[in-house]
Amino acid sequence: MTNYISLLKENDLKATIQRTSILASIDDAGHINIDDIYDNVKKQYPTLSLATIYKNIIVMQENNVIVEVPMNGEKSKYELKKDEHMHLICQECGHIKDTKITSETKEALIIENFQLKSSQINLFGLCEKCQSKA
Amino acid sequence: MTNYISLLKENDLKATIQRTSILASIDDAGHINIDDIYDNVKKQYPTLSLATIYKNIIVMQENNVIVEVPMNGEKSKYELKKDEHMHLICQECGHIKDTKITSETKEALIIENFQLKSSQINLFGLCEKCQSKA
């Protein structure tokens, strides 16, 4: 709780119940889309509206509190802003795991004539659990 | 033209004027969203409808003719299916350039306990032209 309040204030946003509960939902899930956030927060705050979530997803992105994770063919998910990392996305169960970008990977991504600012790396495949099932 | 016809037939799709012109528009642009495809194809076939584009974007994805490129905060773009590559996306002019994934990068992306099937790598920064302007 307290940490979401300071996270918001550090980024020039007022700390409202709506915002902290949206952040708690995102943090809890790791990666989550707007409809699922709505389902979560409604349990605790039944009057919290979808419009409020849409508005806050926008301002919290603008203020660098959260980051959009675009998904092929489905609605974008959102995650708390954290250090650069890549996503291991399981094509079987849908689970998304964050993984550190190694220094070898970073070096491999140095491209001639392109001034790199940031990267977005998604790896699709099978997670450990789903491998053993197959 | 002929090449789009065979591309469609090879992938079990009937070759219609609508489909070949959508493919021509995608191929020409490299990476393009649905509205821009619509603007393009309407010039040549004014009766071609948006609904037809939506329907065909779906079947052509299902039949491995084209691939979605999800974009943060804006509508997805589409590209012809081609060998695995990464995208260099210029944050200034919006241009997207395809670049080969080197063998060093591939090796760096071998992760323990994850069976990699495919990858999606987007690098954001400044292209050569926009670097020299700044």
Place this chain on the structure above:
DNA sequence: GTATTTGCAAATGATTTGCAGTGCT
């Protein structure tokens, strides 16, 4: 106390659907 934020309902925008007619093979 003041400016921002919220929640509602309405407006807009994006995508999908149903169906009669058309065109590919």
Place this chain on the structure above:
DNA sequence: AGCACTGCAAATCATTTGCAAATAC
């Protein structure tokens, strides 16, 4: 000829907006 595809209009779904009341600081 037969089935798949198209174009239109309507339906649905997603997102944004306007505004009065509520809340953070």
